[in-house]
Amino acid sequence: MARIESEDEFGLLARTFNRMTEQLLEFINTLEQRVAERTQVIEKRSAQLVTATEIGRAASTMLDVNQLIQETVNLIRNRFDLYYVGLFLLDDNHEYAILRAGTGKAGEILLARGHKIRVGEGMVGWAITHNRSRVALDIHEDATHKHIDELSETRSEAALPLRSRGEVIGALTVQSLQPGTFDEDSIAVLQTMADLISAAIANARLHTETENALQSARRAYSELSRKDWMTLLQSRPKLTFRSDYSGTNPSTGNWTAEMKRAWAAGRAVTIPAEETEDGIPKLAIPIKVRGNVIGVIQANKSEDAHTWADDELAMLETVVEQIGLSLDSARLYSDTRLQAQREHTMQEMTDKLHRALDMDELLQTLLQEVSDTLGIESAFVQLNTPSVTSKTTSRQFAE
Incomplete structure (x- = not known):
């Protein structure tokens, strides 16, 4: 600052210089504050975008709905430095939004008691009904806010609808200890996250439904296959062969004890030489088709052997597994050929009747x-x- 020693033109010049200096210093200080504030905003937006990316990555890799939504709410809470984040999904009748994931101790308590909100009530119910986000910058000034004892420290809240294929499936609630936390930019990012979560939930549900349908189809086909094999085996009760030094020939041999054990247990049974009457190690492996045991193959080692090695057992189990697949293919081929013959016979009969x-x-x-x-x-x-x-x-x- 310039010293003012007179009231003449030099003193006037000094005062003018001092005012300019003060304004410049004020501008510099203000500029630094604006830059700091802007930097903070940029860093905040960057963190939010990173969070959205992480949620998108999690959404594309997780197929378990419960794990997905719990990890998502935890991620949002930590990245946004929030007091509480909860995720609600609609029940089958669309009457209540049921809490499916919540953060912190409050979330554990609310989940344990089956917390739910009627559609149309509270911030969550409003967002679901109107399919729009609802923001309370100060909960004390928004009558829509629904007080919950476990979340008594909440000062601001936003509820965002979860939408999938044009329908609302639930809502996301985010709550802060500070009033005025959720501005337009924050809500835009949070809604993007909510949309990602919604898509992930829909995909996970579709995956679960597909898996359940596939398992049901497999069980049904396995049961059908079992009945078909039982019919075949009843019509041909002596599908038995024996292989020894003389070759491979049909056999009328009875079921041995180890074969019966393998059938009942559904797994390989090995008996070392010292436990057999003839001193020969024995092995019985069930033949399976779609999980159903249809037969057993027994193998005996030479008299000088003591037991079956692990690699021998593994190889034989692999071979028997392939036998099961081949047998089922042969049965299907036989059934298909028989069906074709029947259809041909029926067509010939129908033609003769028409004539x-x-x-x-x-x-x-x-x-x-x-x-x-x-x-x-x-x-x-x-x-x-x-x-x-x-x-x-x-x-x-x-x-």
């Missing part, structure tokens, strides 16, 4: 075709009711 010119010829053709196709010794057909004399056609087939 019949009168009722007598039609009935005779019917009996002939049914008897030839099914190998029936004799057949009989009669029209009308038992009390009325009617046309009768009978056919006896000689052997």
Whole structure:
């Protein structure tokens, strides 16, 4: 600052210089404050965008809905330095928004008691009903805010709708200890996060539904396969073969104890040489098709061996697994061929019936075709009711 030693033109010049200096210093101080504030805003927005990216990454990798939403609310709370974050999802009747994830001790308490909010009530209910975000810069000045004892320190709150495929599925509540926390920019970023969460929840639900449907289909197909195999095995009860030094031939051998154990347990059974009567180590492995045991293969080692090595067991189990797949493929091929033969036979029979010119010829053709196709010794057909004399056609087939 310049010293003012006189009131002449030099003194006037000194005063003017001093005022300019004061204004310049004030401008510099103000500029530094503005730069600091702007830097803080930029850093805050950068952190928010990073958080949105992290949520997007988590949303694209997590398929467990509960894990996804809990980690998401924790991430938002930590990155935004908030007091509380909670996520609500609508029930099946769209009457209540049920808390599915909440941060901190308050979140644990609210989740434990099954906290829910009726749609249309409170900030969360309002956001769901109107499909718009609701912001209370000061909860004491917003009558929509719903007081919760466990969140008594809340001073500002924002509720954002969770939307998926054009429908509201829930809402996200974010709460702060400070009033006026949520400005337009913050709400825009938070809504982007809410949209990411909504898409992730929808994808996770779709994945779960698909997995459940797939498991149901597998169980149904496994049960169908089991019934088909039981029918096949009942029609061919002696599907048994034996391989030894003389070659591989059909066999009428009985089930051994180890084979029965393998069937019942559904896994390989090994018996070392010292536990067998003949001193030969034995191995029994169940043959499975879609999880159902349809048979057992037993293998015996030479008399000089003591037990089955792990690598031998692993190799045989792999081979038996492939046997199961091949057997099922062969059964399916046989069933398909048989079905094709039946359809061909039915088509030929239908063609012959259509060529019949009168009722007598039609009935005779019917009996002939049914008897030839099914190998029936004799057949009989009669029209009308038992009390009325009617046309009768009978056919006896000689052997």
